[in-house]
Amino acid sequence: MIFDSKIIYNKKISENFYHLKLKIKKNLVPLPGQFVNILIDDSCDIFLRRPFSIFNYENEKLEIVYKVIGKATKILSSKKKGETINFLGFLGNSYLDFISNNDNTSNDIILLGGGTGIASLNFLCQWLKNKKYKFTLLYGAKTKKEIFFLKNFKKFNTIFTTDDGSYGNKGFITHYLEKIVNNNSLIFACGPEPMLLTIKNLELKNKIYASFESYMGCGFGVCLSCVIKVKTDNNGFEYKRVCKEGPVFDLNSVILEKD
Template sequence: MIKKETMLIKFVEQIALDTIEMVVENAYISKTAIPGQFLHVAVDGQTLRRPISIADINREKETITLLFKIVGSGTAKLATLKPGMSMDVLGPSGNGFQIVDKEPSTILLIGGGIGVPPLYYLGKTLAEKNKEIISILGFQTEKSVFYEEKFSSLGRTYIVTNDGSYGETGFVTDVIEKAGQFDRYYSCGPVPMLKAITAKLVDKPGMISLEERMGCGVGACMACVIPTDSNGGYKKICSDGPVFHAQEVSL
């Protein structure tokens, strides 16, 4: 259930180019959020809240790790917050990744840019269920790379940069063949990347998480709709998503 909560900021650090890691404390959200959900964060002086993906959770310490990229005035203001300060959020919001104990044994995670964070909490959760994890993470340049060590601790990990300054050169779709055999995939990132992945892996079961600017964040304003692949209908990214089955929506 989505609730309005106050979160105490415990830690803030820039971990890559324009990329901020923030650890916050909240008992309710740390105990109820699942991989793929997000928080809708209020920013002082801004009309609209900002959707921030949940990158990790420590249920014992009741902490939530958030990662976001500075892309405008709202996220720039969030980046100035310090430990000891608090944030007003709505959450946990949206529908997350579907995980079942009978999940196939080998899972491929494919993330691009700020679409990488929610896949880490997902990967940790799957690894705890003894699933084999393979990760492909795409970034624009070496300065943008983050969480390589964390994903590597889960399993085989490939880093791809557009300019070839680190790891493989090109796009995440260029590396999928190197990953070898896998049973299911999960992906999060910009729409062009997701479109290319779902086209390439059309015969594989998978789920995708969409990045989108949102208004209300609870499905009332219709500002973040996306067409489905059947009957000309629409889905709301904030409430029906942000996670969908790979062939459920039309990208």
């Protein structure tokens, strides 16, 4: 469905990161892991919508956290309170599709968020906390400047890492995953593909579900620009649409580029 919603605020929160809050219609309730496809500008330059995960939702207010990396996100960062944002939503599957009622009795849910991937996991953290699940969040960033909402993430059981050691532990979150994982751990991840590949290469026996950030065209299953390769039972593969069957997939079933 297509919606128009007013910007409550759109502010800079950290180096190149912005926090967008929108007032949305009643009865529109997203699930953790889903995303919206925003029409940034209808110029022929950026006519394609851009996908963003839902960072949080509460009381008819939808939050997105985004990094300015190119033309569309630069324009988005210039939008002001009171302006209207047009988006398609809520799209894709949810992390919740992979959580059973039994999981809240265990202490073993591990979430790994690298770079902008942390935006998608925050909503899941809020959901797990509200439902009294126990979990550990591994939050990785390049430097301290790229860590946002420190206070918010400290509310959870969070291990911070930075590549340069400027905040938290020095190194990659995947290293800490190896330290805390056990046979019963259920793992969720969202981050750049090299991070997902590293997790996959650990060859853990655990169930691991990862959210993918492919390039998208339509966002609703028609253009096929977002497809990834997923293994089939007969040792072949088929293409799946990140926007429709995903963005969350069983990581071990996905064939990554450098596999």
